[in-house]
Amino acid sequence: MTIGISDLAFATSHQVLDLQQLADAQGIDVGKYYIGIGQSQMSVPFADEDIVTMGAEAAAQILERTDGIRTLLFATESGIDQSKSAGVFVHGLLGMGEHCRVVELKQACYSATAALQFALGIVARDASEKVLVIASDVARYALDSSGEPTQGAAAVAFLVTADPALVEIEPVTGLHTDDIHDFWRPNYLSTALVDGKYSLAAYLGALEGAWNEYQSRGGADFADIARFCYHQPFTKMAVKAHDRLCKIAGAELDKDQRLAQIAASLEMNRRTGNSYTASIYVGLLSLLERDEADLSGARIGFFSYGSGSVSEFFTGVVRPGYRELLRATRDAATLDNRVVVDHSHYRRLHAQLDEVQGSDYETGAATTGPFRFAGVVDHVRRYERTGA
Numbered sequence: 001m002t003i004g005i006s007d008l009a010f011a012t013s014h015q016v017l018d019l020q021q022l023a024d025a026q027g028i029d030v031g032k033y034y035i036g037i038g039q040s041q042m043s044v045p046f047a048d049e050d051i052v053t054m055g056a057e058a059a060a061q062i063l064e065r066t067d068g069i070r071t072l073l074f075a076t077e078s079g080i081d082q083s084k085s086a087g088v089f090v091h092g093l094l095g096m097g098e099h100c101r102v103v104e105l106k107q108a109c110y111s112a113t114a115a116l117q118f119a120l121g122i123v124a125r126d127a128s129e130k131v132l133v134i135a136s137d138v139a140r141y142a143l144d145s146s147g148e149p150t151q152g153a154a155a156v157a158f159l160v161t162a163d164p165a166l167v168e169i170e171p172v173t174g175l176h177t178d179d180i181h182d183f184w185r186p187n188y189l190s191t192a193l194v195d196g197k198y199s200l201a202a203y204l205g206a207l208e209g210a211w212n213e214y215q216s217r218g219g220a221d222f223a224d225i226a227r228f229c230y231h232q233p234f235t236k237m238a239v240k241a242h243d244r245l246c247k248i249a250g251a252e253l254d255k256d257q258r259l260a261q262i263a264a265s266l267e268m269n270r271r272t273g274n275s276y277t278a279s280i281y282v283g284l285l286s287l288l289e290r291d292e293a294d295l296s297g298a299r300i301g302f303f304s305y306g307s308g309s310v311s312e313f314f315t316g317v318v319r320p321g322y323r324e325l326l327r328a329t330r331d332a333a334t335l336d337n338r339v340v341v342d343h344s345h346y347r348r349l350h351a352q353l354d355e356v357q358g359s360d361y362e363t364g365a366a367t368t369g370p371f372r373f374a375g376v377v378d379h380v381r382r383y384e385r386t387g388a
């Protein structure tokens with residue numbers, strides 16, 4: 001039996017800041033962002049958007065095509081409650097019915113890959129099961145910190161089934177875990193702490209560890225992998241990672257050949273910014289939608305990294321006919337139609353989020369998306385459909 005991803009849908013917040021605005025405000029050359037870290041924009045949530053509204057928007061697209069989902073796994077590291085899963089809010093908004101198990105998973109940017117692996121296990125036990133995975137995150141760093149240009153927001157939802165229509169996930173994986181503090185967010189902070197340069201080295205070290213275990217367990221040779229898809233805190237990180245992997249694997253490819261194996265996977269992330277758990281699967285969608293080659297039958301190598309750190313290297317094979325299932329026009333419009341905001345508006349929104357923490361409040365209707373966060377009453381978060 002083959003198991004894997006049968007459908008994959010995208011959402012992001014409905015505002016966007018061009019990093020030219022940030023560079024101008026900081027008085028630096030935008031080349032540091034556009035070229036140096038490989039980011040052109042970052043998605044900025046309206047005050048009435050969060051991981052639930054983005055996750056629901058992505059998942060609603062999957063539910064338009066399927067029913068009978070009995071498991072919803074919600075992967076995030078920007079959780080909105082310490083107890084209740086964000087997935088239960090989505091389940092309610094989408095009217096998914098009571099016969100469904102719903103749970104939230106956390107391990108920095110890695111947990112969507114854990115959700116994928118758990119989903120594969122559920123389907124392996126009963127081939128009629130359908131598992132919905134949602135990965136949704138808002139990446140927030142303190143204003144004026146080194147991480148500020150790598151903020152962003154996005155969600156993906158994907159369906160895991162037997163005989164998958166998009167990508168079959170292969171069984172061999174390589175794992176790497178290390179108890180480190182490269183990036184973390186204590187309970188009392190709404191923004192992440194990071195040791196920037198150390199986090200880059202930790203990511204690359206984990207790639208080597210995961211790849212080596214993948215190889216020792218009988219994984220595919222580097223030469224048998226046509227495309228690569230990396231966790232992308234900023235797109236240049238994936239370029240650095242792929243250069244490193246080529247070196248470790250002894251692949252003699254020039255710069256253009258290396259870039260050709262990842263270029264299409266970078267396009268959407270370059271415009272959303274970091275979306276933590278979602279980012280590698282936004283990368284997969286970008287690859288499937290924007291790579292000009294027909295990828296039917298092509299093997300993709302995935303490197304999923306979550307600070308702290310847990311990482312995994314695994315592979316999947318693209319199924320024939322995958323293009324017919326994609327929503328490329330819609331996804332391009334989702335990125336193009338975001339409301340452009342200026343630097344002072346973005347800073348005001350960033351600060352406001354911290355001011356309202358812990359109090360009851362209402363949010364004004366602002367988002368142009370289909371779901372909104374209406375505010376907090378008696379410490380309970382309220383969500384509603386907007387009719388959009």
Ligand code: HMG
Pocket residue numbers: 029030031032033035036037077107108109110146147149150182183194195196197199200203231232233234237274276305306307
């Ligand atoms: P920085 O130290 O301010 O930047 O922030 P820099 O001085 O290293 O410059 C960045 C690059 O721009 C350099 O290129 C410069 O040369 C270049 P590199 O040497 O790296 O190839 N540059 C220019 N290029 C063209 N024109 C110019 C120009 N000026 C400079 N004019 C840093 C960089 C990554 C530290 C910062 O963005 C940061 O702290 N980011 C957050 C941490 C992060 O994303 N880490 C990634 C690995 S950890 C991870 O992926 C997990 C994570 O997603 C969280 C999770 O798992 O939950 C973060």
